[in-house]
Amino acid sequence: MSIKTQPLSLTINNQHYGPLEVPEGLMMIDFLHEYVALTGCRLGCGQGICHACVAIVDHDSGTSEEVRTCITGAHFFNGKKVRTVEGLAKTDDNGEVQLSPVQQAFLEHYSFQCGYCTPGFVNAATLFVERLAKHPIPLVDLEGAIEKALENHICRCTGYVRYYQAVRDVVLKTPGLIKEPV
Amino acid sequence: MFYAGEMADQLKSPPPEWMVMSRRYTTQSVDTSALEPDNANGWYDATTQTLHMVVPTQSPQEVAQEMPVMMAKGHRTVKTLILHPCYTVGYGSKDHYNFPYYGAVAAMYGEGTPVRLANDRFEQFQSSLKRHAFDMNYDIAVNRDTGMLQSFHAAMTADGGGRSNFTPSVVMVGATAAQSIYYFPKSDLSAVGLASRALDAGSARGYGTLQSMAATEMMMDEMAAELKLDPIAFRLRNVLKSGMKNTQGAIPAGAIRADEVLEKAAVHPMWTERQKRKSEYESQYPGKRYGVGFGCVQKDFGTGAETSFARVELSENGQISLWHSGAEMGTGMSTSQSVLCAEWLGKPADEAHFSVTDWSVLPVETSGDPYIMSQEEQDKLQTNPRWSPSYCSPSSASNSAYYFSHSTREAARLIFEHGLWPAALAIWQTGIGGGQAAPYIVRKEDARWVDGGLTANGMQILSLEILAKKAYAMGGLTGAAVHVFNRWQWAEADFTLGNSRQRIPVDGLSVRSGAGEFKTLARDSVFYPPTQRNNASVTYYSAVGTLAEVAVDIATGKVELLNHHSIMECGNLIVPELVSGQLQGGLAMGIGHALHEYLPLYEDGPGDGTWNFNRYHLPRASDVAVWKQTSDILPALSETDPPKGMAEVVMIPVVAALVNAIAHATGHRFRDLPVRAENIREVLQ
16 A cells, blocks of 8 residues: 655745655654754644644745644645744854843743743744734733634643743843833 | 551550541643653674664663663674763653663664654654552541650552563662651551562652652541641651651651741741631632642652762863763753852853763773672772762763752862862962962962962962963872762762872772873772761751642533742752742642643553553643742751752642642642542532
């Protein structure tokens, strides 16, 4: 018996892949790990509960969303633009890696311990910061908005405090994310 | 047994002034839920008969020792094992566990291709080591007139599942911890590990003490209520103080500061205003009941046979390299051990390696069981100059801050004393009439690392680069590898270093002079802690107290954690951010244990393969008062206090604090964990 495949083409971290023959029903996390060697998305529960596996999908409409790659088939992403944790840092002309503001803040705040859930938190926090850039919120709503953005992400090590503080710090240090009081 | 019988008789027929309270407490089986499930990668190269393994483990040395033993019994020859222990997380469940060996077996059948064996979450629930479920019967006597504790009888069992993992020691540690922070003039504590058809239980953060100390703390609140005493004031009357004996008869190390923790909690507004806040909250939210609870414990760190290797090297251009046997498991020990080099060498390690299993640079031999060997056996074995009672500890038992730090520090200290300090003196004494040093008295104890390098009593600041070059030129000590052993006291040995004999708290030593090779120094004599110290069971403690403020919904039974405040004593902090991170994470795990996490032991339990995070609730940020929680860490007595292990103690007092808070809110004292909404609904209805 042979495994039935279908072609898959997509863009991941600004790099085009495909068409690749990929088994039908293969979950995106397995595609990322086994076909394109991007292992940053972590398998935590395989049920879409813990969100350690999320990737970012950027839609043509200009909106972006988190998608759980452990419960979403690879072919759902056909033709889509995907970002994973591997794509968030930039490398300058000298080959120096420049972490994203969220990644840098997580380091400076000692936000993570074992680090297994961290890619999911990085992606969720990145999306959150990008959303605020388009739709700033009043300062008084900031903590509640962080809770809403990150609540689904499970961390067993840290008790969440240093993740949340880091995100608040990024937002407060980035101009334009908080609405000035009228 | 005679005294135990006498105590039992007295508890049955107590003096008239005694109040004897008997209570039963039970705790549940819990999955440690390390987000990285158990896994192993392996490749057997038949052409060279080499097995390559990448394994996440808290105990790399155990795997390095045992895997060849297992492979030797197979029908395929393994001539070489190349082991890559890696950064992991387990909270105990990846210590002394089977999975690396399953991975090795799978690799042998890979037909030349690499094999990855990894649990999914269902399989992880089905097979990973669980926290022991305890069943504890406590009888505690207190003098009604004085409020002083008199006698403590505890009999506890723990369900170890089908295969004995760490059950014997978990129950022993649970029993020795049951006294919590109190002094009991009389105690009779017994614990039994039970074999059952449940899943295997092993090491899990808390190691039996979570279960036994949280129970004691719940009982203290109930006793205080019976005596009509403030619960913290009652604790203060009975708290163990420095120099007093624990229930095993040992005097704990150094100052015991649980009393300071209690005093701080007693004046915290969450405590002093609890009745006022209760009235206000309940009038504002008629459908809810408000409560504040407190718990305070002190937990041991270490096992009574703590060993580690550390090797520190200084390059000629001042680069510091560290190799350590400890495994990083998310607690930040790779950071803290690197940082510790700065104390003696002026800056953190530039390069650091952990989970190191190849210690051919310092040959150490071991035999016998360090926990149970007789004094005669130890005396005989230690005549072998390479012998130590134990080879190498896993990362466990909150052992990095104190025990692993000891080996790192001692290695760095030797480089300072026998490499950098003589080099500095030589530079400062250069010149006419003894140079810049002559007019001043320059002593080693005045040495200080400051911005730019080393100074002492006004001497010119010398950079590490200059000192390193000089040390190399002089043939001074530029590398040290040490092995250390602790049985509630450090082993010491005499070594000849240069022209002098020196006693240092290590039992194995190799050194490198200048750019030479490492040479192992034979110890002139060794002083191991007497085997009798095993009876102490514990001498090192860290204390934590937690206040918790809850609101209980009368209709649903749901407990909302409004806020919590913790007070901790753990000596000097190596990296404060890592300490607070451990505290915050431990609190979250304690909250899960108290209110949410539950696994049936037998047929409906995780062995049936249907368990995952959809039905096993791990605390979320909204469960832990993520923005409001606060903490207060007692300042060290001086800059010389040792850092103390605190990765487990942090999760324990919040368990009792929550149950006590629910009692304050609802009037009902729960004694079975977890206390879930349905349990509360039952009593409220």
